[in-house]
Amino acid sequence: MSMSKPMPEPGREPPLADKRRNEVLRRSLSVGVATGAYATSFGALSVASGLDLWQTVALSALLFTGGSQFALVGIIASGGSGAAAVATSTLLGARNGLYGLQMSRLLGVSGWSRLAAAQLTIDESTAVGVAQPERSAQRLGFWTTGLAVFAFWNILTIAGAVLGNALGDPKVFGLDAVAPAAFCGLLWPRLKSGETRAVAVVSAAIALVVAPHAPAGIPVLLAAVAAIVAGLLPPRDGPAAP
Amino acid sequence: MTLWTTVLLASGLAFALKLAGYVVPHHLLDGPRLSRVASMLPVALLSALVVVQTLTGSGGALTLDARAAGVAVAVTALLLRAPFLVVVILAAATAAALRAFGWG
Numbered sequence: 001m002s003m004s005k006p007m008p009e010p011g012r013e014p015p016l017a018d019k020r021r022n023e024v025l026r027r028s029l030s031v032g033v034a035t036g037a038y039a040t041s042f043g044a045l046s047v048a049s050g051l052d053l054w055q056t057v058a059l060s061a062l063l064f065t066g067g068s069q070f071a072l073v074g075i076i077a078s079g080g081s082g083a084a085a086v087a088t089s090t091l092l093g094a095r096n097g098l099y100g101l102q103m104s105r106l107l108g109v110s111g112w113s114r115l116a117a118a119q120l121t122i123d124e125s126t127a128v129g130v131a132q133p134e135r136s137a138q139r140l141g142f143w144t145t146g147l148a149v150f151a152f153w154n155i156l157t158i159a160g161a162v163l164g165n166a167l168g169d170p171k172v173f174g175l176d177a178v179a180p181a182a183f184c185g186l187l188w189p190r191l192k193s194g195e196t197r198a199v200a201v202v203s204a205a206i207a208l209v210v211a212p213h214a215p216a217g218i219p220v221l222l223a224a225v226a227a228i229v230a231g232l233l234p235p236r237d238g239p240a241a242p
Numbered sequence: 243m244t245l246w247t248t249v250l251l252a253s254g255l256a257f258a259l260k261l262a263g264y265v266v267p268h269h270l271l272d273g274p275r276l277s278r279v280a281s282m283l284p285v286a287l288l289s290a291l292v293v294v295q296t297l298t299g300s301g302g303a304l305t306l307d308a309r310a311a312g313v314a315v316a317v318t319a320l321l322l323r324a325p326f327l328v329v330v331i332l333a334a335a336t337a338a339a340l341r342a343f344g345w346g
Contacts, residue, residue: 030327055249062253072252082243086252093256095287100263102280105271109264118261123291130284174337177312180295181333183288184316185326190285199282200289207290211302219302223290224283231279 013135024128024137028144031124031186034178035066036152040167041175042069043160049077053161060157064150065122068092071216091217098224099126106130106138120146123179127186195230202226308346312337 016024039060046056051073059069068089075085100121106129109117120143129142160167170176191197203223210219243251271280296313299305312333319329340346 027326030330034330051245051249055245058249058253062250063256065256068252068256072248076245076248082245082248082251085248086243086255089252090255090259093259095291096256097259097262098283098287100260101266101271102263102284104264104266105268105277105280114264115261118264119257121260121263123288126284127288130281171308172338172341174308174312174334174339174341176295177309177316177333177337178330180292180309180313181316182326182330183292183295184313185320185329187285187288187292188320196282196285199286203286203289204293207293208297208304211294211298212304214302216302219294219298220287220290223286227282227286228279231277231282232275235274235278 016134016136016140020134020137021140024132024141025144028128028141028148031128031145031182032148032152034175034182035124035149036156037173037175038066038170038179039153039156040160040163041170042066042073043157043162044164044167045070045077045160046073046157047161047164049073051076053158056157056161057154060154063089063093064119064153065089065093065096066153067217088216091215091221094217095123095220096121098221099123102126103129103142106135107142117142117146120150122146122149123183124149127183131186131189133189195235199226199230202230306346308337308340311340311346 042060043056046059046069047053051059059072063069063072071092072085072089075088076082100118103117103121103126104114107117125142125146128145129138132138132141187200191200203226206223206226207219210222214222271277292313294302296309297304297306299307312335315336316329316333319332324332337346
């Protein structure tokens, strides 16, 4: 896949074949359902932490970043201050801004659609978007995954908040292994490039070494160093790679 | 800080950060090198995220549990060219089965 080619004029890329469009839609929907399933756990935890139903609903609709949401209610549950909860939530959400740098270039959005794209910029929508080889599939994948996760995440947050733990611990169903496995599957095709593989391995190593010693959010942010170094080095696989 | 202040302040800051990536003018990132950095960023951050989600517990301590086994099975399935949904279902089933037997 060539990400470093100049961006085509908006609307100039060829439309997706039906087969590819269906593939992208299926992928987006499955990521949306799998991610949304975890929101039942968030809804239950949030209410158990002392937030009311509307505060819980507001977090899923407005904050809309799973890691930040779980950290925020976790800190409140353990008696931490609001300032500490906001700080940790913000640190965990900072990576979305770095995703935005690339998604902004791929999506070519402005005005209201730029605000909507920003709100939907999370791990899942970015991962499905950048995993697609064609520009039109990148856009379709980002938007449909973002909207599918938003819909399922918010509906199932309410279900979890109202029904509490009646829905069961998602760990019993192995749902906590789903997100990392899905990201592996989404990144997989891009790892054919040796350079991308090197970035992935170095990033993983950075996170592994830093995680025990740094506040939540920092290990993932520091992995950006691998992308910066790889990008600034002269390309190894020729000018059009990766 | 009231709970509502906490909720709305965190939400506002999260949105500001999300939007920050979109307001950087494109021409700043159009050079060949910064363009490569931007395209590598999602790969780097998501790879690190996989490690954090798979191998760390509370406080960031390294932990080997049912999640790691599930993701190891997922990677094996990817090496064997299994379809995406099979990969994800195998990961969940592995973690669930191990927990049902009392491990992790």
